[in-house]
Amino acid sequence: MVAALHWLALPAAVACWSCQSRPALDFGAGLDVPYVQTSPSVVHAMLELAHVRPGETVIDLGCGDGRIVIAAAKDFHAHGIGYDLDPLRISEARANAAAAGVSSQTEFIQQDLFQAPIWKADVVSVFLLPPVMDRLLPRLRSELSPGTRIVSHSFLFHAWPPDKAIHPEGRTLYLWTMPAGGK
Numbered sequence: 403m404v405a406a407l408h409w410l411a412l413p414a415a416v417a418c419w420s421c422q423s424r425p426a427l428d429f430g431a432g433l434d435v436p437y438v439q440t441s442p443s444v445v446h447a448m449l450e451l452a453h454v455r456p457g458e459t460v461i462d463l464g465c466g467d468g469r470i471v472i473a474a475a476k477d478f479h480a481h482g483i484g485y486d487l488d489p490l491r492i493s494e495a496r497a498n499a500a501a502a503g504v505s506s507q508t509e510f511i512q513q514d515l516f517q518a519p520i521w522k523a524d525v526v527s528v529f530l531l532p533p534v535m536d537r538l539l540p541r542l543r544s545e546l547s548p549g550t551r552i553v554s555h556s557f558l559f560h561a562w563p564p565d566k567a568i569h570p571e572g573r574t575l576y577l578w579t580m581p582a583g584g585k
């Protein structure tokens with residue numbers, strides 16, 4: 403039941419945001435997006451879609467319990483950094499990384515995703531709402547290096563069509579690659 407409510411939360415939030423008045427959404431504690439987990443197999447599909455390679459840095463903006471960052475470290479031998487504003491999520495993520503044996507390859511930092519340093523990323527993963535994606539886009543464009551991949555669970559940028567979309571388990575994942583010489 404709780405899981406079902408979680409899966410309904412993001413579409414409901416999108417529907418709310420899409421209505422004419424576009425009210426500011428309040429998910430509590432300053433969050434711009436509610437906590438909804440990506441399923442483990444979809445996490446893997448995201449990391450495969452982004453072609454994560456050993457030694458690369460994967461940054462998850464709004465990392466929840468750390469599952470994307472932990473899978474990137476454990477299964478793709480990447481270095482992972484997760485940012486989340488919710489301190490409970492950061493505690494969970496650190497405990498989950500320790501249980502998975504990847505504490506030394508991962509960092510979890512309590513920070514607003516709009517302030518988080520992203521320049522190190524080879525891959526940025528997001529599961530965020532459309533208005534948050536659109537607010538983030540100027541930073542991604544100005545701070546990420548050419549060749550950096552962005553992988554998104556479910557949601558698009560209004561002003562930048564994806565290079566690729568796939569549909570694992572009835573979800574939609576999108577991929578963008580930062581182009582060389584200006585975006």
Ligand SMILES: C[S@@+](CC[C@H](N)C(=O)[O-])C[C@H]1O[C@@H](n2cnc3c(N)ncnc32)[C@H](O)[C@@H]1O
Pocket residue numbers: 432433434435436437438439440462463464465466467468469470485486487488491513514515516528529530555
């Ligand atoms: C939809 S969940 C995604 C969790 C995880 N990335 C996953 O795919 O399983 C979004 C996450 O973003 C976090 N969040 C919301 N607003 C944020 C903000 N302004 N800065 C950092 N994290 C935020 C929430 O606490 C939540 O954990």
